[in-house]
Amino acid sequence: MxxxxxxxxxxxxxxxxxxxxxxxxxxxxxxxxxxxxxxxxxxxxxxxxxxxxxxxxxxxxxxxxxxxxxxxxxxxxxxxxxxxxxxxxxxxxxxxxxxxxxxxxxxxxxxxxxxxxxxxxxxxxxxxxxxxxxxxxxxxxxxxxxxxxxxxxxxxxxxxxxxxxxxxxxxxxxxxxxxxxRGSMSAWFTVKGTQGHSAYPHRANNPLPPMVRLLDRLASMRLDEGTDHFDASTLAVVTVDTGNPTTNVIPATCRATVNIRFNDTHTGSSLTRLLQSEAEKVADAYGVTIEMDAKISGExxxxxxxxxxxxxxxxxxxxxxxxxxxxxxxxxxxxxxxxxxxxxxxxxxxxxxxxxxxxxxxxxxxxxxxxxxxxxxxxxxx
Known part of the structure; x- marks a missing residue:
C-alpha cells in the first residue's frame, strides 16, 4: 500500500x-x-x-x-x-x-x-x-x-x-x-391437503387452489398509501413450489414465500398478524391446514x-x-x-x-x- x-x-x-x-x-x-x-x-x-x-x-x-x-x-x-x-x-x-x-x-x-x-x-x-x-x-x-x-x-x-x-x-x-x-420481512406458507389421483379429484384435497387464492389475496392488497418520508409498502410473491414432477398426481402440499418491504405505518409484528389472519380465512374456506413461518429482517x-x-x-x-x-x-x-x-x-x-x-x-x-x-x-x- x-x-x-x-x-x-x-x-x-x-x-x-x-x-x-x-x-x-x-x-x-x-x-x-x-x-x-x-x-x-x-x-x-x-x-x-x-x-x-x-x-x-x-x-x-x-x-x-x-x-x-x-x-x-x-x-x-x-x-x-x-x-x-x-x-x-x-x-x-x-x-x-x-x-x-x-x-x-x-x-x-x-x-x-x-x-x-x-x-x-x-x-x-x-x-x-x-x-x-x-x-x-x-x-x-x-x-x-x-x-x-x-x-x-x-x-x-x-x-x-x-x-x-x-x-x-x-x-x-x-x-x-x-x-x-423500509422494514423487511419474509413469510413462508405451507398448505397441507390430501394427495390423490388427478382423475379422481374428489378423493383428494388439492392444496394448490387455496394457495393460489391466498397468494392472490395477499398480492392484491394495498397495504398503505405511503407516508411523508416513505413510499407505499410492497408485497412480492417470490416463489411457489409443490415439488411435483408428474401430471397425474394431486400433491399433498404446496409451499410459497412472500417478501414485504414496509414503511413506518407497520411493524413486523402487525404484518405477521395480518398474514396469519389471511391464511386462517383461506384455510377455513378450503378445509386445509396452512402453516406460516415469518422472519423480520429489520423494522x-x-x-x-x-x-x-x-x-x-x-x-x-x-x-x-x-x-x-x-x-x-x-x-x-x-x-x-x-x-x-x-x-x-x-x-x-x-x-x-x-x-x-x-x-x-x-x-x-x-x-x-x-x-x-x-x-x-x-x-x-x-
Missing amino acids: SDPQNPVDLTAALVRCPSVTPEEGGALGLLSDLLSDAGFDCTRVDRNGVANLYARWGAKGAERSFGFNGHTDVVPVGDVTDWSVDPFGAEVRDGVLWGRGAVDMKSGVAAFAAAAVDFVRETPPDGAVILAITGDEEGPSVDGTRALLEWMDEAGERMSVCLVGEPTCPDRMGEMIKIGR AFLTPPGPLSDLVAAAVEAETGVTPELSTSGGTSDARFVKDHCPVVEFGLVGKTMHAVDERVPTDQIVTLKAVYRRILDSYFA
Missing part, C-alpha cells in the same frame, strides 16, 4: 483482501494497523467466527463522539471467468478501480478511515471519533454490527451520532442521503430531518455541488441496528455496480467521498 492515507490506495489494499463473508481476509487487520498507528484504540470484537473491529480516538465516554459504520465483507464473485479482471486484483485502469467490494463498500470504509486519520492528526478534536467496522453485513448480520453495538453497551462505549458509509447515490455523486430504511425507521442530516447535506453539497435528496429508498443496511443506539444517516458512492460482475468505481469518487467525510468531521467538532 503506497499511501495508507490515500483513500484510493487504501481501497485497493482492502479489495486485495479476499474477505467474502464470513472470511476476514486480512482487511480488518490492515485497518487495525493503520488506525493504531494514528493513535486509535483498536479492539477486535469477534463473535461466532465473525471478525469485527472497534476503533476509537479520544476519551472513552467523551461528551461528543462521531461514529462511522461500515463493512469489509463482500459477496461471492460468482463465475470468475465472467470477470474481465481479477476480482481481487484491485486493478486501476483509466481512472477506475475494479474489483469485488470496490463499491460495496471497501471504498466507503477506506474513505472514512483515511478522513478520520487525517482529521485527528491535523485538528485533534474535543471529543471522540469512532469507527465500527464489521465482517458480517453481507451475510446473516447476526454477529456483525449487532455484536459491536452489544459490546459497546457492555463496555460503556457510545456514539453520539453515526454515519453509515453504504453506497446511497443512484446515478451521480452527492444526489442522495438515506435518513431511514422501518426514520431519523427525522434535523441537525445530523443538515450537517451531512451541507458537506455533500460543498464538496460535490449537488443538493442531496433525503431518501428512505432501497433495501436494508446495518443502519437498522445502529438506529437503536444513536441517530444515524447514510451517505456513500454511486452504487450502480455493487454486487455485479466487474464491480468498479471511478477513483475520483473515492477522493470526493473522503473529502465529504472530512468536512463532516470538521463541521461536527467545529
Whole structure:
C-alpha cells in the first residue's frame, strides 16, 4: 500500500483482501494497523467466527463522539471467468478501480478511515471519533454490527451520532442521503391437503387452489398509501413450489414465500398478524391446514430531518455541488441496528455496480467521498 492515507490506495489494499463473508481476509487487520498507528484504540470484537473491529480516538465516554459504520465483507464473485479482471486484483485502469467490494463498500470504509486519520492528526478534536467496522453485513448480520453495538453497551462505549458509509447515490455523486430504511420481512406458507389421483379429484384435497387464492389475496392488497418520508409498502410473491414432477398426481402440499418491504405505518409484528389472519380465512374456506413461518429482517425507521442530516447535506453539497435528496429508498443496511443506539444517516458512492460482475468505481469518487467525510468531521467538532 503506497499511501495508507490515500483513500484510493487504501481501497485497493482492502479489495486485495479476499474477505467474502464470513472470511476476514486480512482487511480488518490492515485497518487495525493503520488506525493504531494514528493513535486509535483498536479492539477486535469477534463473535461466532465473525471478525469485527472497534476503533476509537479520544476519551472513552467523551461528551461528543462521531461514529462511522461500515463493512469489509463482500459477496461471492460468482463465475470468475465472467470477470474481465481479477476480482481481487484491485486493478486501476483509466481512472477506475475494479474489483469485488470496490463499491460495496471497501471504498466507503477506506474513505472514512483515511478522513478520520487525517482529521485527528491535523485538528485533534474535543471529543471522540469512532469507527465500527464489521465482517458480517453481507451475510446473516447476526454477529456483525449487532455484536459491536452489544459490546459497546457492555463496555460503556457510545456514539453520539453515526454515519453509515453504504453506497446511497443512484446515478451521480452527492444526489442522495438515506435518513431511514423500509422494514423487511419474509413469510413462508405451507398448505397441507390430501394427495390423490388427478382423475379422481374428489378423493383428494388439492392444496394448490387455496394457495393460489391466498397468494392472490395477499398480492392484491394495498397495504398503505405511503407516508411523508416513505413510499407505499410492497408485497412480492417470490416463489411457489409443490415439488411435483408428474401430471397425474394431486400433491399433498404446496409451499410459497412472500417478501414485504414496509414503511413506518407497520411493524413486523402487525404484518405477521395480518398474514396469519389471511391464511386462517383461506384455510377455513378450503378445509386445509396452512402453516406460516415469518422472519423480520429489520423494522422501518426514520431519523427525522434535523441537525445530523443538515450537517451531512451541507458537506455533500460543498464538496460535490449537488443538493442531496433525503431518501428512505432501497433495501436494508446495518443502519437498522445502529438506529437503536444513536441517530444515524447514510451517505456513500454511486452504487450502480455493487454486487455485479466487474464491480468498479471511478477513483475520483473515492477522493470526493473522503473529502465529504472530512468536512463532516470538521463541521461536527467545529
